[in-house]
Amino acid sequence: MTLDKNWFSEEQAGMGSAFSLKITAKLDEVQTPFQHIEIYDTETYGKLMIIDGCYMVTSRDNFLYHEMMTHPSLFTHANPKRVLIIGGGDCGTLKEVLKHDSIERAWQVDIDEQVTRMAEKYFPELCESNDDPRAELLFEDGVKWIQDAEAGSLDLIIVDSTDPVGPAEGLFTEAFYRDCHRALGANGMLVQQSESPLYHLQLLKDMHQAMRNAGFADSKTLHYPQPSYPSGWWSAIMAAKQSLPAFREDDARNKSFKTRYYNADIHKAALTQPEFCREAGL
Amino acid sequence: MTLDKNWFSEEQAGMGSAFSLKITAKLDEVQTPFQHIEIYDTETYGKLMIIDGCYMVTSRDNFLYHEMMTHPSLFTHANPKRVLIIGGGDCGTLKEVLKHDSIERAWQVDIDEQVTRMAEKYFPELCESNDDPRAELLFEDGVKWIQDAEAGSLDLIIVDSTDPVGPAEGLFTEAFYRDCHRALGANGMLVQQSESPLYHLQLLKDMHQAMRNAGFADSKTLHYPQPSYPSGWWSAIMAAKQSLPAFREDDARNKSFKTRYYNADIHKAALTQPEFCREAGL
Incomplete structure (x- = not known):
C-alpha cells in the first residue's frame, strides 16, 4: 500500500527503507541556524521530534x-x-x-x-x-x-x-x-x-x-x-x-x-x- | 515526507506505524484460496514476499x-x-x-x-x-x-x-x-x-x-x-x-x-x- 499524508515517513538515507508514524497533528516547526526541527503528535507513539527529516525522539520508544x-x-x-x-x-x-x-x-x-x-x-x-x-x-x-x-x-x-x-x-x-x-x-x-x-x-x-x-x-x-x-x-x-x-x-x-x-x-x-x-x- | 508509489508500505495492524521498502519491480501476484501473495524486487532488501499486505520475508533480513x-x-x-x-x-x-x-x-x-x-x-x-x-x-x-x-x-x-x-x-x-x-x-x-x-x-x-x-x-x-x-x-x-x-x-x-x-x-x-x-x- 501507499501511505497518505496522515503519515510522517523517514526515508532512511541510502538504505531503501523507511519508518513511518501516523500523525494526528503538526505541533511546531522551527528553522534554527543549524537544522530544521519539526514536532508532531502521533496516533500511538506520543510526541515525535524530527530533525532535518530524521526521527530523533518519540515519547514511546x-x-x-x-x-x-x-x-x-x-x-x-x-x-x-x-x-x-x-x-x-x-x-x-x-x-x-x-x-x-x-x-x-x-x-x-x-x-x-x-x-x-x-x-x-x-x-x-x-x-x-x-x-x-x-x-x-x-x-x-x-x-x-x-x-x-x-x-x-x-x-x-x-x-x-x-x-x-x-x-x-x-x-x-x-x-x-x-x-x-x-x-x-x-x-x-x-x-x-x-x-x-x-x-x-x-x-x-x-x-x-x-x-x-x-x-x-x-x-x-x-x-x-x-x-x-x-x-x-x-x-x-x-x-x-x-x-x-x-x-x-x-x-x-x-x-x-x-x-x-x-x-x-x-x-x-x-x-x-x-x-x-x-x-x-x- | 510522504512516500510515493515507488515504495511498498505495511501499515502495522493497529500500531500506527509502518515499515516500507523502495521497490524496483512487481514480480508476481497470486490470490490463493487462503491469502493474497505478492512478490516485489526492492532496491536494497533483495526480493520481498508480502502476504495479505504484511511483510513475510525479504532476502536481506x-x-x-x-x-x-x-x-x-x-x-x-x-x-x-x-x-x-x-x-x-x-x-x-x-x-x-x-x-x-x-x-x-x-x-x-x-x-x-x-x-x-x-x-x-x-x-x-x-x-x-x-x-x-x-x-x-x-x-x-x-x-x-x-x-x-x-x-x-x-x-x-x-x-x-x-x-x-x-x-x-x-x-x-x-x-x-x-x-x-x-x-x-x-x-x-x-x-x-x-x-x-x-x-x-x-x-x-x-x-x-x-x-x-x-x-x-x-x-x-x-x-x-x-x-x-x-x-x-x-x-x-x-x-x-x-x-x-x-x-x-x-x-x-x-x-x-x-x-x-x-x-x-x-x-x-x-x-x-x-x-x-x-x-x-x-
Missing part, C-alpha cells in the same frame, strides 16, 4: 536509547563523577545520567538551543532533571568545548548526536576522539551512538579503529532495539583509556532507580556480538 | 528470524530427530533445521502450497534443502495434522506462522497447544513466533499462559531483531514438556554449519528479559 546510552557505561566506570554529554539536547540522556548518585557534575553541550527548548515544551518528562544543581546546560559546539576542556577533568563522555553527516560529522573523527582521550581521567570512558549494525557495519568498524588510533585501549559494541531508527536495531560503542573492566554488576542489580529496558542481565546481553559482527571484529 | 526460530530450540533439545514445522512455507526454517545432523525426519506442513511455489521461484536460497531425503513438504492444515499425529511421535514442533489473525488464528490457542503436547515425546519442545515484545506484550503473556495451561511445564521468551516486522524487534516462545534444560552450549560453539546471527553467546543473550518484560512475568 526513547527509553530504549536513553537507558542504553547511559547505564552500561555508568555501571562500568568504577566511580563516575564528572560526565559530559555532547549533543543530547532533548535532555533524556542527562536525566538518566543524574539517576546515578555518584555524579557530581553533568554538562550537556548541544550546539542547538532550540532542541532543548522544544524538548522542554513537548517532552517535559525528559527534562525533569534539567534543574538539578549538578546539571549545566550549555549551547555550544561540542568539538570546540572538548578541545578547551582541562586535561583529565572528565570521567565519562557520552556522544549523543545525530547521524555522522551535517552538524555531527566532526564527532566521528579520530581528531575528536583524541581530544576526548586528553580530557578524560586515567579511568575515563567514552560512549557514542553508532547507528545500525545491519546498515552501518563499516561505520562501526571505522569508529572502533579511530578510537583505538586515538589512544583508547579498549572498545566494545552494545546492541539494543530502537524501532524509530533505521532498521529498528541500534548500537553504541563504549571505549576506555584502559581495558574495560567488568561492570559493577551488584550495583546494577541493586540500583536505586527504575528502568524500563536496562537491567544487569540486559547489560551483559547487549555486549554479545551476533555472528556477522563477531566476524567483522566487533 | 530473513536470516535473523529463521536462525532464531530454529537453532535455540534445536540446541536445547538433547537429541532432536523428528521435527514438525507448521507454516514455514518459504522453507527457510526447514533449511536451518536440516543443518542439524541429528535430524532424521522434518515435516513442513503449510496450508498454502503457493507460498512454497513462490519461494522456490524467488527465494531459491531458502529452498536449497527441499530435496533433502529427510524432508517432507505437505500442504495441509497444520491444526488438523497435529490432531491426527501419533502421540509422542515428535521431538520439536516449530510454529512458523503469520500473525494470529486469519489462517493462523487457530495456532495461538490452548486447544492447539494441547494437541502439540500430546504429539510430542517426553522431552518434547514447542517453539512459536510471538510477535513484537514492544507491541504485543499481552499476546506474549497470553501465549505463555495458554502453553502452561495446555500442560507445558516450562516456557521462555527469545528476543531478536527483525527489521521488516512491526517495531523491528521480534520474539519467539520456547516451551517444553519438562523444565527447559541448559542448552547444549558446547555443541552450539562447535556447530558444523555457518550462521550469520546465531551463536552460543547470542543464544544466552536472546533469553535475557528487558526490565518491562521481566516485570510482565516473561
Whole structure:
C-alpha cells in the first residue's frame, strides 16, 4: 500500500527503507541556524521530534536509547563523577545520567538551543532533571568545548548526536576522539551512538579503529532495539583509556532507580556480538 | 515526507506505524484460496514476499528470524530427530533445521502450497534443502495434522506462522497447544513466533499462559531483531514438556554449519528479559 499524508515517513538515507508514524497533528516547526526541527503528535507513539527529516525522539520508544546510552557505561566506570554529554539536547540522556548518585557534575553541550527548548515544551518528562544543581546546560559546539576542556577533568563522555553527516560529522573523527582521550581521567570512558549494525557495519568498524588510533585501549559494541531508527536495531560503542573492566554488576542489580529496558542481565546481553559482527571484529 | 508509489508500505495492524521498502519491480501476484501473495524486487532488501499486505520475508533480513526460530530450540533439545514445522512455507526454517545432523525426519506442513511455489521461484536460497531425503513438504492444515499425529511421535514442533489473525488464528490457542503436547515425546519442545515484545506484550503473556495451561511445564521468551516486522524487534516462545534444560552450549560453539546471527553467546543473550518484560512475568 501507499501511505497518505496522515503519515510522517523517514526515508532512511541510502538504505531503501523507511519508518513511518501516523500523525494526528503538526505541533511546531522551527528553522534554527543549524537544522530544521519539526514536532508532531502521533496516533500511538506520543510526541515525535524530527530533525532535518530524521526521527530523533518519540515519547514511546526513547527509553530504549536513553537507558542504553547511559547505564552500561555508568555501571562500568568504577566511580563516575564528572560526565559530559555532547549533543543530547532533548535532555533524556542527562536525566538518566543524574539517576546515578555518584555524579557530581553533568554538562550537556548541544550546539542547538532550540532542541532543548522544544524538548522542554513537548517532552517535559525528559527534562525533569534539567534543574538539578549538578546539571549545566550549555549551547555550544561540542568539538570546540572538548578541545578547551582541562586535561583529565572528565570521567565519562557520552556522544549523543545525530547521524555522522551535517552538524555531527566532526564527532566521528579520530581528531575528536583524541581530544576526548586528553580530557578524560586515567579511568575515563567514552560512549557514542553508532547507528545500525545491519546498515552501518563499516561505520562501526571505522569508529572502533579511530578510537583505538586515538589512544583508547579498549572498545566494545552494545546492541539494543530502537524501532524509530533505521532498521529498528541500534548500537553504541563504549571505549576506555584502559581495558574495560567488568561492570559493577551488584550495583546494577541493586540500583536505586527504575528502568524500563536496562537491567544487569540486559547489560551483559547487549555486549554479545551476533555472528556477522563477531566476524567483522566487533 | 510522504512516500510515493515507488515504495511498498505495511501499515502495522493497529500500531500506527509502518515499515516500507523502495521497490524496483512487481514480480508476481497470486490470490490463493487462503491469502493474497505478492512478490516485489526492492532496491536494497533483495526480493520481498508480502502476504495479505504484511511483510513475510525479504532476502536481506530473513536470516535473523529463521536462525532464531530454529537453532535455540534445536540446541536445547538433547537429541532432536523428528521435527514438525507448521507454516514455514518459504522453507527457510526447514533449511536451518536440516543443518542439524541429528535430524532424521522434518515435516513442513503449510496450508498454502503457493507460498512454497513462490519461494522456490524467488527465494531459491531458502529452498536449497527441499530435496533433502529427510524432508517432507505437505500442504495441509497444520491444526488438523497435529490432531491426527501419533502421540509422542515428535521431538520439536516449530510454529512458523503469520500473525494470529486469519489462517493462523487457530495456532495461538490452548486447544492447539494441547494437541502439540500430546504429539510430542517426553522431552518434547514447542517453539512459536510471538510477535513484537514492544507491541504485543499481552499476546506474549497470553501465549505463555495458554502453553502452561495446555500442560507445558516450562516456557521462555527469545528476543531478536527483525527489521521488516512491526517495531523491528521480534520474539519467539520456547516451551517444553519438562523444565527447559541448559542448552547444549558446547555443541552450539562447535556447530558444523555457518550462521550469520546465531551463536552460543547470542543464544544466552536472546533469553535475557528487558526490565518491562521481566516485570510482565516473561
